[in-house]
Amino acid sequence: MNPDVKWAQIDRIVDRVVTFEDKPPTLMQRIDKITLNPIVNLAIAFVVLYLIFDSFIRIGHIFFTEGVIGRYIFAQGTFYDIWIHRIFDDTFLYPIMVGNTDQGYLYSFGLLTTGMYVPLGIVFPAIFIFYAWLTVLEDIGYLPRLAMLADSLLAKIGLPGYAIIPTILGMGCNVPGMTASRILDTKKQRFTLSTILAIAVPCNAQISVAIVVIGGMYGYSYLIPVILVLVFLYAGIGALLNHLIPSGNLETIIDIPPYRRPILRNVASKLMIRMRYFFFDAMPWVIIGILVVNILYLSGVLEILEDVIGPILVIWLGIPAEMVGALIIGFLRKDIAIAFFYLIPDMSVWQAITGVVILMIYFPCAATFAMMLKEQGFRDTLKSTGLMLIIAFMVGGMLHAVSLLW
Amino acid sequence: MRIFLAGNPNVGKSVLFNRLTGMRVFVSNYAGTTVDYCTGYTEINGKKTEIIDVPGVYSLSAENQAEEVATRILEGCDGNDVVANVLDATNLRRGLHLTLELMDKCCPMVMAVNMMDVAARSGIIIDLKTMEELISVPVVGMTAINGDGVSELISRIKDRKIVNPEELMHESGC
Numbered sequence: 345m346n347p348d349v350k351w352a353q354i355d356r357i358v359d360r361v362v363t364f365e366d367k368p369p370t371l372m373q374r375i376d377k378i379t380l381n382p383i384v385n386l387a388i389a390f391v392v393l394y395l396i397f398d399s400f401i402r403i404g405h406i407f408f409t410e411g412v413i414g415r416y417i418f419a420q421g422t423f424y425d426i427w428i429h430r431i432f433d434d435t436f437l438y439p440i441m442v443g444n445t446d447q448g449y450l451y452s453f454g455l456l457t458t459g460m461y462v463p464l465g466i467v468f469p470a471i472f473i474f475y476a477w478l479t480v481l482e483d484i485g486y487l488p489r490l491a492m493l494a495d496s497l498l499a500k501i502g503l504p505g506y507a508i509i510p511t512i513l514g515m516g517c518n519v520p521g522m523t524a525s526r527i528l529d530t531k532k533q534r535f536t537l538s539t540i541l542a543i544a545v546p547c548n549a550q551i552s553v554a555i556v557v558i559g560g561m562y563g564y565s566y567l568i569p570v571i572l573v574l575v576f577l578y579a580g581i582g583a584l585l586n587h588l589i590p591s592g593n594l595e596t597i598i599d600i601p602p603y604r605r606p607i608l609r610n611v612a613s614k615l616m617i618r619m620r621y622f623f624f625d626a627m628p629w630v631i632i633g634i635l636v637v638n639i640l641y642l643s644g645v646l647e648i649l650e651d652v653i654g655p656i657l658v659i660w661l662g663i664p665a666e667m668v669g670a671l672i673i674g675f676l677r678k679d680i681a682i683a684f685f686y687l688i689p690d691m692s693v694w695q696a697i698t699g700v701v702i703l704m705i706y707f708p709c710a711a712t713f714a715m716m717l718k719e720q721g722f723r724d725t726l727k728s729t730g731l732m733l734i735i736a737f738m739v740g741g742m743l744h745a746v747s748l749l750w
Numbered sequence: 751m752r753i754f755l756a757g758n759p760n761v762g763k764s765v766l767f768n769r770l771t772g773m774r775v776f777v778s779n780y781a782g783t784t785v786d787y788c789t790g791y792t793e794i795n796g797k798k799t800e801i802i803d804v805p806g807v808y809s810l811s812a813e814n815q816a817e818e819v820a821t822r823i824l825e826g827c828d829g830n831d832v833v834a835n836v837l838d839a840t841n842l843r844r845g846l847h848l849t850l851e852l853m854d855k856c857c858p859m860v861m862a863v864n865m866m867d868v869a870a871r872s873g874i875i876i877d878l879k880t881m882e883e884l885i886s887v888p889v890v891g892m893t894a895i896n897g898d899g900v901s902e903l904i905s906r907i908k909d910r911k912i913v914n915p916e917e918l919m920h921e922s923g924c
Contacts, residue, residue: 350847350850351847354843354846354847354850355843357842357881357885358842358843360877360880360884361842361877361878361881361884362842362874362875362876363874363875363877364873364874365873365875366873367871367872369872370872373872526815529813529815599760601760602868607895
């Protein structure tokens with residue numbers, strides 16, 4: 345059917361079916377009108393991002409991780425502590441299940457100590473708070489407005505404003521972020537965004553490493569260089585790929601839905617689905633990771649790897665050889681690396697920053713890698729991975745150079 | 751018989767799907783939440799019926815991944831099935847464009863005009879009876895989020911009709 349005829353037909357139906365009556369604008373419509381102003385929108389974006397980040401540190405880390413979970417459950421002398429010691433003390437399972445708890449649960453490397461404390465004590469509060477925010481913002485209809493704001497910026501790297509949604513999802517966990525990158529129209533955009541997600545968008549586990557290691561050991565202001573490097577990488581990789589991969593110019597339309605009141609039941613059920621994913625898909629990897637560390641350590645392989653790869657990393661990146669273990673285990677899960685970082689004696693803040701940044705960018709976790717293979721295919725995943733390793737090596741070297749000049 | 755839920759993005763197809771199947775697929779207030787499709791089952795007159803949540807699209811021209819998926823799914827729809835075309839009451843014009851394309855596919859159809867509550871609050875009055883006369887398929891007003899109109903939609907499925915959009919134009923006098 346000819347489009348003109350079609351639209352004429354549609355208009356005829358609408359004219360006869362729809363009538364408007366004068367009504368004062370609803371509260372939501374009034375809010376909508378005010379916030380469509382770019383300056384108000386930008387101000388709101390800053391406030392929202394600040395609130396998320398602040399509640400992350402204050403409520404998630406300082407209150408729940410350190411104040412509650414790390415004090416009353418996963419600590420020496422608690423009911424849990426006494427219980428696991430009673431069961432496993434003097435058994436052959438002791439080094440694997442419990443480990444040495446003298447210096448706390450973070451680096452005893454037992455399945456029931458570090459293996460439980462890292463996912464439940466550190467990552468769980470952070471990811472819960474993040475997803476609670478995200479789910480509410482999603483249901484209100486805020487994300488497309490953020491997309492509108494990001495549209496002109498992202499256009500410079502060949503992505504539509506909508507790419508901000510997978511980016512934000514990726515800050516919870518890169519796996520759903522990669523799935524969501526399907527909302528982009530072209531293969532080029534999807535490849536670009538997945539590569540950026542894998543390299544420059546840290547997931548909650550990686551953010552936790554940064555907060556605990558850099559924030560906790562040296563001060564939260566030292567997180568700023570990490571954020572700057574990631575923002576720079578996001579833009580840089582986008583620009584590079586936009587330049588390398590040919591494409592036609594695509595006009596994209598952002599559909600702005602009306603603000604809606606979030607429905608508690610929907611928010612709660614989505615939050616539950618997301619948390620279930622964390623428990624059943626992410627947590628097993630932490631346990632496997634700790635097991636692998638134990639096996640590598642007990643068999644002496646870790647020592648050999650440190651001896652072989654260590655010198656290269658020490659010379660090129662300026663990081664201590666002990667960090668090698670963290671980087672190896674980072675292939676499986678990033679958050680366990682916190683434990684390694686804590687064990688390194690006399691680490692300077694620049695070494696910590698370099699280590700954390702490399703941990704964030706050199707490779708996504710095993711689950712994300714599997715998702716990339718599924719979504720992008722073998723060849724494109726190989727390309728992304730190559731780019732990742734090159735960039736991690738370059739960025740690490742640069743950070744080292746900066747630290748020498750400091 | 752299978753029921754295909756088809757419509758523009760963010761008109762409430764997934765809400766309706768969750769209502770009908772008791773399942774929990776992701777619902778968000780932005781376009782493109784359902785890129786893949788979901789299927790579930792519900793019981794209609796004692797018979798187990800498959801429900802398919804088609805990704806939201808503005809047209810069936812297969813220009814992006816969602817449209818490709820939607821077009822492919824709807825290809826499988828035959829005379830025994832029914833397409834429940836979900837529209838946003840506050841944006842009928844955009845929804846009807848897809849309606850005409852669905853009619854082109856010769857699918858038996860019913861129409862659900864969703865978000866009647868939002869439309870009423872914004873002073874938009876929709877004459878569902880005239881709508882039904884004009885487009886010749888059953889039309890039901892719905893507020894899926896609190897379940898209004900969902901059972902009426904199910905009861906009208908038996909009246910589903912295949913309509914040729916070309917004929918539609920003659921009937922409405924052009």
